[in-house]
Amino acid sequence: MEVVKHFQQVPNEKTWMTSEVKALIRKRNTPFKSGDLYSSARADLRRDERAYTGLQGDRRGNDPQPIYINGDPVERVHSFKNLGILISDDLTWTANTNANIKKATQRLHFLRILRKNSLNSVFTAPVKGVYFFTFTTYSWVAEADIGVKLMKNNEEVLLVWEWQDKGDNEDYASNSVLLELEVDDKVYMRLPKGYQVAASKNSNIHTFSGFLLYPFHNSEDQSREVAFTAALQPSSPDDSGFGRIGPFGTEITLEYGKVLTNVGRAYDSNIGVFTAPVKGVYFFTFTTYSWVREEVIGVKLMKNNEEVLLVWEWQDKGDNEDYASNSVLLELEVDDKVYMRLPKGYQVAASKNSNIHTFSGFLLYPFHDSEDQSREVAFTAALQPSSWDNGGFGRIGPFDIEITLVHGKALTNVGGAYDSNIGVFTAPVKGVYFFTFTTYSWVAEADIGVKLMKNNEEVLLVWEWQDKGDNEDYASNSVLLELEVGDRVYMRLPKGYQVAASIKSNIHTFSGFLLYSTPTSTPQ
Incomplete structure (x- = not known):
C-alpha cells in the first residue's frame, strides 16, 4: 500500500517550517518570556514609562511634577531655538511659523515708519567743501540684526551693526564722520537687507544731521581748515573681518x-595723535564698539597727558x-595733543571691512587776539552726582517730578553763554547752533533717559527700559537748531527716570556751539 503525503503551502511560509522546527523555536524563546529576567525588564519599562509621563504631564494635559536640583526647581520650557529654528515640545512647526510671521510684521512696521518720517531722504552737497555728518539709531526688538549704514554716493562710509541679544531689548548707537564732498555728491542712510531699527511718532529719537564746515575756494587761504576722521582696525580679524583690541597689561x-578725511594733515595715523596746528576751539567726537561678554570695555579721550572723557562699562552676560x-569742545594751544587711550585691562572691537569704531575732530574757531571773538560760542559741561560710591559713580533720580539736569562741571565755555549753575544755554546771537549730548546709566530694570529742550518744547529724546541682562548703557544724540537771541536750550530728566554720572570722570556730557550767525533784520 502506497502512502502519499500532501503538503499545503501558504504564502511566505517555508517548506521546511515543520511542527518540529516550530517546537524548537518556542522552546528557545521560553527563557525570554518567563522568569526573573523577563519580569525585571517589564518592571524597568513600566518605571521608565511613568518617569517619562511625569516629565511630560499626564494624558489630560496637566502640568508635570517639578524636578528639583539642590532644592531649586528646574525651569521647564515649551520651546527653544537651535540653529535659527524654534523647536517646541509638541514637535510641530506652529511656534516657529508664528515667530517668523511676528518678525516679518515688525519689520514691515519699521519700514513704514522709516518711509513716513523720510529717514531715507538724501542730502546733496550744494558746494564743494568739508561736511560733518552724525546720526543716531535705535531699536527695541530682541534677537534680531539691527543697524544702519551712512553712504556717500554708492559707497558705504560708516556702519553701526549688532545682534540684539535676548537680554538686551533696547539699544542706541551713534557715529559721526567728516567728508570732503564735491558739488552734487549724495549722502544718505541705508537699512541693510534683513536689518531693522525703530523710531517714534511722538519723539525724535532716530536722527540724521549734517552741516557744511568749510567751503573750498581755490583763491582763499585754507590754512585754518583742519578736520579729520579715522577708523580703528583690528590687527587679527576673524573670517568676517571683526577683531578685538586688548586687553593689555599696560x-x-x-x-x-x-x-x-585729513584736511590740514594735523592727524598722524601712524601714532594715532592729533596735534593742534593753530590756537583755537576744537570739536572732537568718537564712537567705540565691543562684542565681548563679561569683560570691561571702554576708551578715554586725552588732551596731552590728561583724561578729558571716558566711556566705560562692564559688558554683561546678557x-x-x-x-x-x-563729544567735547576744547580750547587748544599750538602743538597740544589729543588722542584716544585704551586703559589697562580694557578691550574694544573693530572691523577690517567697515568703519564702526571712529575718531573725528575739527577746528571750529581759530583764536587771534586782534580779532573779534564776540560771535564765538562753544561749551561742554559734564554731569556730576551729588552722592557717589567708592568708584566715584552715583545715580541721579528717579524723582516724582521732571527736573532740569544741571551739568555743573564746565570743561569749555567760550562766550559764557552756558550757565553751569542752572544747566541752561542762552543764545547770545541769532544763528544756527549744533547741540549734542551723551547719557549713561548702570541701573537694571528701570526707565533711563533724558530730553533736550528748546525753551519749553521737547526737541530730542533718548529713552529705554534698562533690561535685567543689560546693566549699563550709553546713548547719544545731536541736533541743529535755528535760535533767536535769548532762546534757551537745556537737558531734562523726565519724571520717574534716572541716569548715572561720575565724580572722577566726564562720562555724561552736554555740548553746543554756534555754527553760523544769521543777520538780524532791521526795521525800514
Whole structure:
C-alpha cells in the first residue's frame, strides 16, 4: 500500500517550517518570556514609562511634577531655538511659523515708519567743501540684526551693526564722520537687507544731521581748515573681518590707522595723535564698539597727558554688543595733543571691512587776539552726582517730578553763554547752533533717559527700559537748531527716570556751539 503525503503551502511560509522546527523555536524563546529576567525588564519599562509621563504631564494635559536640583526647581520650557529654528515640545512647526510671521510684521512696521518720517531722504552737497555728518539709531526688538549704514554716493562710509541679544531689548548707537564732498555728491542712510531699527511718532529719537564746515575756494587761504576722521582696525580679524583690541597689561594709545578725511594733515595715523596746528576751539567726537561678554570695555579721550572723557562699562552676560559715543569742545594751544587711550585691562572691537569704531575732530574757531571773538560760542559741561560710591559713580533720580539736569562741571565755555549753575544755554546771537549730548546709566530694570529742550518744547529724546541682562548703557544724540537771541536750550530728566554720572570722570556730557550767525533784520 502506497502512502502519499500532501503538503499545503501558504504564502511566505517555508517548506521546511515543520511542527518540529516550530517546537524548537518556542522552546528557545521560553527563557525570554518567563522568569526573573523577563519580569525585571517589564518592571524597568513600566518605571521608565511613568518617569517619562511625569516629565511630560499626564494624558489630560496637566502640568508635570517639578524636578528639583539642590532644592531649586528646574525651569521647564515649551520651546527653544537651535540653529535659527524654534523647536517646541509638541514637535510641530506652529511656534516657529508664528515667530517668523511676528518678525516679518515688525519689520514691515519699521519700514513704514522709516518711509513716513523720510529717514531715507538724501542730502546733496550744494558746494564743494568739508561736511560733518552724525546720526543716531535705535531699536527695541530682541534677537534680531539691527543697524544702519551712512553712504556717500554708492559707497558705504560708516556702519553701526549688532545682534540684539535676548537680554538686551533696547539699544542706541551713534557715529559721526567728516567728508570732503564735491558739488552734487549724495549722502544718505541705508537699512541693510534683513536689518531693522525703530523710531517714534511722538519723539525724535532716530536722527540724521549734517552741516557744511568749510567751503573750498581755490583763491582763499585754507590754512585754518583742519578736520579729520579715522577708523580703528583690528590687527587679527576673524573670517568676517571683526577683531578685538586688548586687553593689555599696560595702557596704550589707540592708533586709528584708516584715514577717511585729513584736511590740514594735523592727524598722524601712524601714532594715532592729533596735534593742534593753530590756537583755537576744537570739536572732537568718537564712537567705540565691543562684542565681548563679561569683560570691561571702554576708551578715554586725552588732551596731552590728561583724561578729558571716558566711556566705560562692564559688558554683561546678557548684552553681547554695545556702542558708546561722546563729544567735547576744547580750547587748544599750538602743538597740544589729543588722542584716544585704551586703559589697562580694557578691550574694544573693530572691523577690517567697515568703519564702526571712529575718531573725528575739527577746528571750529581759530583764536587771534586782534580779532573779534564776540560771535564765538562753544561749551561742554559734564554731569556730576551729588552722592557717589567708592568708584566715584552715583545715580541721579528717579524723582516724582521732571527736573532740569544741571551739568555743573564746565570743561569749555567760550562766550559764557552756558550757565553751569542752572544747566541752561542762552543764545547770545541769532544763528544756527549744533547741540549734542551723551547719557549713561548702570541701573537694571528701570526707565533711563533724558530730553533736550528748546525753551519749553521737547526737541530730542533718548529713552529705554534698562533690561535685567543689560546693566549699563550709553546713548547719544545731536541736533541743529535755528535760535533767536535769548532762546534757551537745556537737558531734562523726565519724571520717574534716572541716569548715572561720575565724580572722577566726564562720562555724561552736554555740548553746543554756534555754527553760523544769521543777520538780524532791521526795521525800514
